Amino acid sequence: MTATAQAFGALHRGRAPAEPLVLPGPWDAASARVFEEAGFPALATPSAGVAASLGYxxxxxxxxxxxxxxxxxxxxxxxxxxxxxxxxxxxxxRKLVGRLLDAGVVGCNLEDSWGRKDAAAPGTLKDPHEQADYLAAVRDVAGGELFVNARVDTYIRGVADLDETLRRARLYVEAGADCVYVIKAPVDVIPALRDGIEGPLNVVFLPGGPSPQELGELGATRVTFGPGLLFRAMDALRGVAEGLR
Known part of the structure; x- marks a missing residue:
């Protein structure tokens, strides 16, 4: 395991309930430097934020x-x-891990639904056993070089079923995932997710919802923001633009 990957994994361990690992989501090099200069120990890129920055x-x-x-x-x-x-x-x-390591990152999110426009079944959940096999293959190739965050998409794909969510999460942990990310899980199920999942739990911060610290008290090990910080930056930029017009 590289020193950087090891350090990233260590950030997830031994955290107090009200002190989750807060990972801002940079969308380009400039925003990444801003977050680093603010003192954050690690960063997590959001695919939607990077997409917007690239015009997609x-x-x-x-x-x-x-x-x-x-x-x-x-x-x-x-x-x-x-x-x-x-x-x-x-x-x-093997190809995925190679590209991630060539890019210089130490972790990745992998989601369990088809989301791309050219996917075979857009907007649908994958078979959890097939997804677990894929995660196991990524773990086998990457060894300790990547921290694998397994995203569970039940709640954003209309399957608001806690038992199914936990079943998928446990399969992914057994396959070697280092962390589980149940995206947009309702706040009231976070304690049940914490109780039912072995290992770190990633929760997304949503505007108007609990603070990162409150999410930690509910059971989140780490808190991410998706493209939310880009959206806030764009709102601020619109204000600047209005003032210049």
Missing amino acids: ADGAVPPREMFEAVGRIARAVSVPVSADVEDGYGLPA
């Missing part, structure tokens, strides 16, 4: 451009960077 809709970025973009972000900072690479772009585990 979420899920429509050609894989080559996504890897190039996250590579620029990773090179711009000295802290560990994890990358959201959607469903892996249909790449075999």
Whole structure:
């Protein structure tokens, strides 16, 4: 395991309930430097934020451009960077891991639904056993070089079923995932997710919802923001633009 990957994994362990690991989501090299200068120990790129910065809709970025973009972000900072690479772009585990390591990142998000516009079944959940096999293959190739965050998409795909969510999460942990990310899980199920999942739990911060610290008290090990920080920056820029007009 590289020193950086090891350091990133260590950030997830031994955290107090009200002190989750807060990972801002940079969308380019400039925003990454801002977050590093603010003192954050690591960063996590959002695929939707990077897509917007490149002029694409979420899920429509050609894989080559996504890897190039996250590579620029990773090179711009000295802290560990994890990358959201959607469903892996249909790449075999060995090729996916190679591209991630070439980009200089130490972790990745892999989601369990088809989300790309050219996917075989857009907007539907994958078979959890097939997804677990893919995660196991990624773990086997990467060894300790990547921190694998397994995203569970039940709640954003209309399957608001806690038992099914936990079943998928446990399969992914057994397959070697280092962390589980149940995206947009209702706040009231976070304690049950914490109780039912072995290992770190990633929760997304949503505007108007609990603070990162409150999410930690509910059970989140780490808190990410998706493209939310880009949206806030764009709102601020619109205000600047209005003032200049």
